[in-house]
Amino acid sequence: MTAGVDTPDPRGRTGLDRHGRDLTGNPRVRIHDVEVLSCNWYILRNTTFDYQHSDGQWTREQRETYDRGNGATILLYDTTHGTVLLTCQFRLPAYVNGHPDGMLLETAAGLLDGDTPEAAIRREVQEETGHHIGTVQPVFQVYMSPGSVTERLHFFAAPYDRAVPPAAGHGVAAEGEDISTVEIPFTQALAMIRTGEIADAKTIMLLQWAALDGPFRRH
Template sequence: MTTGADVPDRRRRTGLDQHGRDLTGNPRVRILDVQVLSCDWSVVRKTTFDYRHGDGHWSREQRETYDRSDGATLLLHNVRRSTVLLTRQFRLPAYVNGHPDGMLIETAAGLLEGDTAEEAIRREAAEETGRRIGEVEHVFDVYMSPGSVTERLHFFAAPYEDTTAQEGETRGLADEGEDIEVLELPFPAALAMIRSGEIADAKTIMLLQWAALEGPFEHVRN
């Protein structure tokens, strides 16, 4: 008996070993077996499959995938003041992999948790920044780490109300251990922080560069 497959895990899930078994979209891939390696909050699976290479020969492969479900992220901007609203919070994986203190500056983001992408990002913007936002613009959808993580991240942008973030202002859900600092930055300063390495989060860099190239700050790059 396997937890998450035959036996419910702590989130009462079963059948987690069935995910991906019925894929037929790529004739060069034949799924043979899916095993659940871990199923705490997220699910780690090992999939065995046959793969036909470009020269026609087949090989048997195994890959591990980390499934944390899909998410959404949002760049909050105020064009009149040429500012963006970002967050700063502790990220243990970054800390253990060389970030000086693990405190990453990011766009608001979170998992969908059964909501649509727009519903989820409105929820996360309220929880993480406390701001009311205007019309949400869908920017693009991206697989952030397709070699091992299944997550697809939905990117959005939206204006926020003309209010100034208070120094030391913190947000987040206490019962989830969140301690999120709200940062309001001039847009040119945020771009400069990419170059300096102060902003090292991929989703944030992508949205800031989109905003400069074809988004709300196309006219304000320096």
């Protein structure tokens, strides 16, 4: 009996080995087997499949995929004062892979957890920054690391009101979150990409969008 397959995993899930077996969108791909390697919280699978190359030859391949669910992120901006509101929190994976202290400046973000992308990002903004936002603008949807991670991230942008004192934010303590907010002039944030002080991919993408096609673009 395997947790997540025959018996419930820590999150009560079963049948996790069925994911992807019924895909038919690409006739050059035939799923052969799906093995669940880990499902402690997120899901690590090893998928065996047959792939037809451009020369017509078929080969059997294996790939590991990490399924953490889909997520959403948002750029909070104030065009009147020329600022953006970012979060700062410790990221262990970045710390163990060369970041000096693991404290990353980021746009507010989180997993959908069963909500729509817009509902999820409103929840995350409130939890992480304490702000309540109005109309949100969808920007784009992106696969952030398609070679190994299944996540599709929904990008948004919305103004925030710096004159309104935020409610309690700083993340969910029960989930180990300890988040602070940092208000930065937009031009400084762009410069921090060049210096490496902002090194988070989703944040860089939203800042560059804001400069090229968003609220800070130059007409």
